Amino acid sequence: MTDIPAPAPAAEFWEARYRDSHRVWSGRPNELLVEEADGLAPGTALDLGCGEGADAVWLASRGWRVTGVDVSATALERAAGHAAEAGVGDRVAWERHELGPSFPAGSFDLVSAHYLQSPVELDLPTVLRAAARAVAPGGTLLLVLHAGWPSWQTEPPFDAVFPTLDGVLGELALPEGEWSVETRRTARRPSVSPDGVEGFREDHVWRLRRA
Numbered sequence: 783m784t785d786i787p788a789p790a791p792a793a794e795f796w797e798a799r800y801r802d803s804h805r806v807w808s809g810r811p812n813e814l815l816v817e818e819a820d821g822l823a824p825g826t827a828l829d830l831g832c833g834e835g836a837d838a839v840w841l842a843s844r845g846w847r848v849t850g851v852d853v854s855a856t857a858l859e860r861a862a863g864h865a866a867e868a869g870v871g872d873r874v875a876w877e878r879h880e881l882g883p884s885f886p887a888g889s890f891d892l893v894s895a896h897y898l899q900s901p902v903e904l905d906l907p908t909v910l911r912a913a914a915r916a917v918a919p920g921g922t923l924l925l926v927l928h929a930g931w932p933s934w935q936t937e938p939p940f941d942a943v944f945p946t947l948d949g950v951l952g953e954l955a956l957p958e959g960e961w962s963v964e965t966r967r968t969a970r971r972p973s974v975s976p977d978g979v980e981g982f983r984e985d986h987v988w989r990l991r992r993a
């Protein structure tokens with residue numbers, strides 16, 4: 783009898799999360815992507831943890847050729863559907879990877895990862911270093927991560943260690959003199975709880991340019 787490897791916890795968790803709900807995310811591109819990538823000349827882009835594809839579709843509609851990557855096959859199927867609906871299906875390729883153990887091949891003018899955060903195993907430092915290596919000369923690495931829970935969240939739903947601005951730069955371990963930091967900031971945006979409590983959430987943003 784052949785041994786069939788057990789599905790990785792990340793794949794199991796995220797596949798169940800997407801299957802449990804008709805739509806998990808809003809379908810709109812992340813505001814911080816729009817702010818940070820709007821001025822970039824289109825080329826090739828890699829979206830890590832692309833979910834249902836709203837960022838990839840937005841980039842493709844701005845002229846980028848995009849590769850969207852996620853661990854969930856269901857998320858990628860939905861993303862492909864949204865790209866087709868938006869008329870950019872031929873500008874986006876979708877690849878399923880468990881980032882950490884696996885990473886897409888190639889180099890890209892923009893490597894973007896928004897909220898690549900998970901309650902299950904994810905070796906973020908390894909993924910971020912691979913993301914930096916995948917940036918083509920002259921290209922951009924754009925990272926956005928939640929800096930903490932929303933202000934209205936009195937009881938965290940799970941234990942999480944949130945990143946710091948300097949911590950992520952340290953983990954990236956970028957070769958000296960090869961990168962410039964164009965954005966390093968914390969953005970605060972309004973956030974409303976499921977039962978209507980108004981508050982805010984903070985995200986860290988890094989935009990780095992490779993020489």
Ligand SMILES: C[S@@+](CC[C@H](N)C(=O)[O-])C[C@H]1O[C@@H](n2cnc3c(N)ncnc32)[C@H](O)[C@@H]1O
Binds near residue numbers: 830831895897899904
């Ligand atoms: C918080 S969601 C963010 C989705 C999307 N980037 C957005 O901003 O709406 C995190 C995404 O990362 C994916 N993900 C988590 N761990 C992963 C891993 N190890 N490899 C690939 N994708 C992963 C999840 O399936 C999910 O779609």
